Amino acid sequence: MDRRRELLDAAARVFARKGFHSSRVGDIAEEAGVAHGLLYHYFRSKEEVLETIFRETWGVLVVETQRIEESGAPLREQLRRLARFYLGSWLVTPEAIRVLVREIGRSPDVGGRVDEIRAVFLGLTRMIDAAKSRGEVRADCDPVLAAWIVYGSLEEILTGWVLGQLPGEAEDVERAVSTVVDVTHAGLAA
Amino acid sequence: MDRRRELLDAAARVFARKGFHSSRVGDIAEEAGVAHGLLYHYFRSKEEVLETIFRETWGVLVVETQRIEESGAPLREQLRRLARFYLGSWLVTPEAIRVLVREIGRSPDVGGRVDEIRAVFLGLTRMIDAAKSRGEVRADCDPVLAAWIVYGSLEEILTGWVLGQLPGEAEDVERAVSTVVDVTHAGLAA
Amino acid sequence: MDRRRELLDAAARVFARKGFHSSRVGDIAEEAGVAHGLLYHYFRSKEEVLETIFRETWGVLVVETQRIEESGAPLREQLRRLARFYLGSWLVTPEAIRVLVREIGRSPDVGGRVDEIRAVFLGLTRMIDAAKSRGEVRADCDPVLAAWIVYGSLEEILTGWVLGQLPGEAEDVERAVSTVVDVTHAGLAA
Amino acid sequence: MDRRRELLDAAARVFARKGFHSSRVGDIAEEAGVAHGLLYHYFRSKEEVLETIFRETWGVLVVETQRIEESGAPLREQLRRLARFYLGSWLVTPEAIRVLVREIGRSPDVGGRVDEIRAVFLGLTRMIDAAKSRGEVRADCDPVLAAWIVYGSLEEILTGWVLGQLPGEAEDVERAVSTVVDVTHAGLAA
DNA sequence: GATGAATGAGATTTCATTCAT
DNA sequence: AATGAATGAAATCTCATTCAT
Numbered sequence: 116m117d118r119r120r121e122l123l124d125a126a127a128r129v130f131a132r133k134g135f136h137s138s139r140v141g142d143i144a145e146e147a148g149v150a151h152g153l154l155y156h157y158f159r160s161k162e163e164v165l166e167t168i169f170r171e172t173w174g175v176l177v178v179e180t181q182r183i184e185e186s187g188a189p190l191r192e193q194l195r196r197l198a199r200f201y202l203g204s205w206l207v208t209p210e211a212i213r214v215l216v217r218e219i220g221r222s223p224d225v226g227g228r229v230d231e232i233r234a235v236f237l238g239l240t241r242m243i244d245a246a247k248s249r250g251e252v253r254a255d256c257d258p259v260l261a262a263w264i265v266y267g268s269l270e271e272i273l274t275g276w277v278l279g280q281l282p283g284e285a286e287d288v289e290r291a292v293s294t295v296v297d298v299t300h301a302g303l304a305a
Numbered sequence: 306m307d308r309r310r311e312l313l314d315a316a317a318r319v320f321a322r323k324g325f326h327s328s329r330v331g332d333i334a335e336e337a338g339v340a341h342g343l344l345y346h347y348f349r350s351k352e353e354v355l356e357t358i359f360r361e362t363w364g365v366l367v368v369e370t371q372r373i374e375e376s377g378a379p380l381r382e383q384l385r386r387l388a389r390f391y392l393g394s395w396l397v398t399p400e401a402i403r404v405l406v407r408e409i410g411r412s413p414d415v416g417g418r419v420d421e422i423r424a425v426f427l428g429l430t431r432m433i434d435a436a437k438s439r440g441e442v443r444a445d446c447d448p449v450l451a452a453w454i455v456y457g458s459l460e461e462i463l464t465g466w467v468l469g470q471l472p473g474e475a476e477d478v479e480r481a482v483s484t485v486v487d488v489t490h491a492g493l494a495a
Numbered sequence: 496m497d498r499r500r501e502l503l504d505a506a507a508r509v510f511a512r513k514g515f516h517s518s519r520v521g522d523i524a525e526e527a528g529v530a531h532g533l534l535y536h537y538f539r540s541k542e543e544v545l546e547t548i549f550r551e552t553w554g555v556l557v558v559e560t561q562r563i564e565e566s567g568a569p570l571r572e573q574l575r576r577l578a579r580f581y582l583g584s585w586l587v588t589p590e591a592i593r594v595l596v597r598e599i600g601r602s603p604d605v606g607g608r609v610d611e612i613r614a615v616f617l618g619l620t621r622m623i624d625a626a627k628s629r630g631e632v633r634a635d636c637d638p639v640l641a642a643w644i645v646y647g648s649l650e651e652i653l654t655g656w657v658l659g660q661l662p663g664e665a666e667d668v669e670r671a672v673s674t675v676v677d678v679t680h681a682g683l684a685a
Numbered sequence: 686m687d688r689r690r691e692l693l694d695a696a697a698r699v700f701a702r703k704g705f706h707s708s709r710v711g712d713i714a715e716e717a718g719v720a721h722g723l724l725y726h727y728f729r730s731k732e733e734v735l736e737t738i739f740r741e742t743w744g745v746l747v748v749e750t751q752r753i754e755e756s757g758a759p760l761r762e763q764l765r766r767l768a769r770f771y772l773g774s775w776l777v778t779p780e781a782i783r784v785l786v787r788e789i790g791r792s793p794d795v796g797g798r799v800d801e802i803r804a805v806f807l808g809l810t811r812m813i814d815a816a817k818s819r820g821e822v823r824a825d826c827d828p829v830l831a832a833w834i835v836y837g838s839l840e841e842i843l844t845g846w847v848l849g850q851l852p853g854e855a856e857d858v859e860r861a862v863s864t865v866v867d868v869t870h871a872g873l874a875a
Numbered sequence: 876g877a878t879g880a881a882t883g884a885g886a887t888t889t890c891a892t893t894c895a896t
Numbered sequence: 897a898a899t900g901a902a903t904g905a906a907a908t909c910t911c912a913t914t915c916a917t
Contacts, residue, residue: 149898150899153899155891160891260480267458267461267464268453271458290447295450297443298492303491308881331907340882341909350909351908519885520887535887535888640864641864643851647840649837651838660803681874710912722878
């Protein structure tokens with residue numbers, strides 16, 4: 116009954132399947148089982164649909180990253196929570212994640228989104244920097260590069276799932292969380 | 306005088322600037338200083354141009370990965386050479402890298418490209434596995450996931466440069482190589 | 496208000512005027528007073544428009560031929576009805592006739608159309624053959640060749656009208672019917 | 686060695702196979718085994734190639750028709766010679782014939798060719814009219830329509846061969862000649 | 876004569892978006 | 897709210913023709 120919601124979910128599925136540019140507005144409407152004109156009651160454009168998916172999905176991530184940062188837990192614990200949240204979302208909303216991975220941050224017009232993406236990176240960087248101050252991280256480690264490495268590890272595994280190159284069942288997710296945390300933490304640790 | 310080459314380079318520049326989908330065939334031709342019809346003398350379609358850029362750029366990476374694998378050097382050394390080659394390509398052919406980073410996995414038919422990508426992953430996986438046999442890597446470490454983590458770290462840093470979010474001058478590249486090698490090797494090491 | 500119909504009729508007029516290959520999709524749309532994009536709402540391609548005109552026009556001829564065959568009337572009567580229907584269509588839908596006469600066998604894929612054409616030929620052949628059994632037709636006459644001759648006579652006269660080489664007013668049509676029937680029937684008769 | 690000849694023959698074959706509009710200049714050149722640019726040494730345009738084939742092939746027909754007319758032979762004999770020449774050419778230059786049948790007289794721009802086509806019709810009409818004066822043809826028979834009927838019979842049989850719908854071996858040709866002559870002569874005879 | 880790279884007008888087709896119903 | 901016919905800008909691709917070599 117919430118047509119807006121249905122359209123968003125349908126769009127996520129379609130974008131996930133074919134990519135944003137190759138997805139027609141008609142495909143989304145068909146997936147949602149409505150006439151394509153209806154999409155324009157709820158969104159100004161196809162672009163806005165993507166934008167909305169991005170903000171909804173990414174927004175949650177931003178909030179959670181902040182929460183983790185503010186917890187002040189040890190880095191290893193923070194990494195675990197971040198990895199669990201990020202990779203775990205694959206099980207909850209795989210399509211939205213797929214869209215994020217494929218379309219966002221790679222698109223030539225990241226434009227308006229860049230700040231929100233940066234927020235996550237900054238949070239992660241600050242976590243690592245703080246851990247460094249606490250002596251949990253090697254002194255010669257650049258927190259900025261480290262943040263990119265951690266994030267890249269997470270994103271690549273998501274990509275593997277997205278592209279069907281890595282097994283992405285529930286137990287695989289748990290194993291991936293452990294591995295990423297083990298490797299990155301050991302890699303950064305003093 | 307090698308018009309095919311000129312068109313390919315022009316296309317890389319244009320794709321890098323505006324993305325594949327937003328680039329018109331006319332843009333490529335204009336960049337190359339020829340009539341757009343000529344592009345169809347050398348390529349069957351705009352898609353084939355992208356495909357060619359992809360194969361060319363990725364091809365050298367495949368070859369180099371093989372070479373590194375066959376060298377049988379210690380894992381740390383192998384990682385260093387891989388990181389140096391991969392990240393170093395940013396200084397050599399930034400446009401092609403930009404195109405690769407942006408377009409891989411965004412077109413509806415990643416299909417054709419996946420095989421060559423997989424070749425690199427398999428090589429990396431085998432390197433880590435071999436190192437594990439030699440006792441250089443922790444026993445509880447899954448080489449497949451580890452390969453994805455290493456690759457993800459590299460690609461994310463490239464993405465940072467592509468998006469202008471990370472400084473990507475020559476000295477930054479060298480530092481990035483060191484950091485990635487330090488972190489991933491320490492993360493994997495026994 | 497039946498836009499599909501309007502487009503079909505407009506296309507017939509345009510094709511009749513300039514031939515299929517020289518007609519642009521825009522010409523058809525303009526003739527129908529709509530935007531050219533609308534044509535693709537109703538047809539998959541310009542080719543499909545021609546195909547549809549062909550099938551519609553030829554379809555009634557197939558049906559009528561069958562009806563005439565099943566009537567079991569004497570050959571002369573059958574020839575008269577066939578000629579009247581076939582040549583008479585020049586007065587009813589001259590544009591469609593023009594298109595048929597001009598385009599049949601000129602496009603690279605006559606293939607799809609050949610079956611329906613054959614149906615008429617087979618019907619005509621069977622009529623002549625049956626008449627032969629009844630002793631109305633000379634024993635040494637090959638019904639297949641005879642059918643081609645009859646059909647050729649009809650089509651050539653239509654061609655004459657299409658090309659403006661033969662007068663094609665209502666009374667000319669009636670005279671043509673008589674002449675074709677007289678000549679072919681006398682030619683075949685025992 | 687006569688490149689011009691080779692190109693003309695190649696063009697006839699290609700036009701016959703795919704129709705004039707669907708034939709590319711490159712197809713003709715490839716068929717002739719030369720570079721496509723060479724065609725423009727011998728002909729001003731693709732159109733001129735068709736024009737040339739038309740004139741060469743049709744020219745012979747015009748001359749022969751005249752000769753037959755001037756022979757003053759009985760109508761039956763004239764019809765036989767005409768049919769033999771016209772249908773017989775299928776065995777000699779089937780491609781050229783195919784082109785004539787498919788492209789000429791049906792094309793929306795018969796323009797310049799109309800006079801030469803008319804010449805054959807006029808000749809045939811005069812033959813029938815003369816025969817009528819000699820009492821060989823029914824008094825109520827319109828020679829103009831009769832000429833179109835005769836010509837249509839011949840052309841349709843050629844079309845049958847062209848489209849592969851009628852068997853067109855040497856003996857079939859002879860049979861077709863007899864049948865057409867028998868039918869049309871009996872049809873016209875007093 | 877012979878080649879084929881180069882041109883560019885022009886045609887088809889797609890598809891996001893609008894809007895009357 | 898919901899529909900889908902209608903629009904038209906824009907993009908890809910084709911191919912006859914030219915011309916330097």
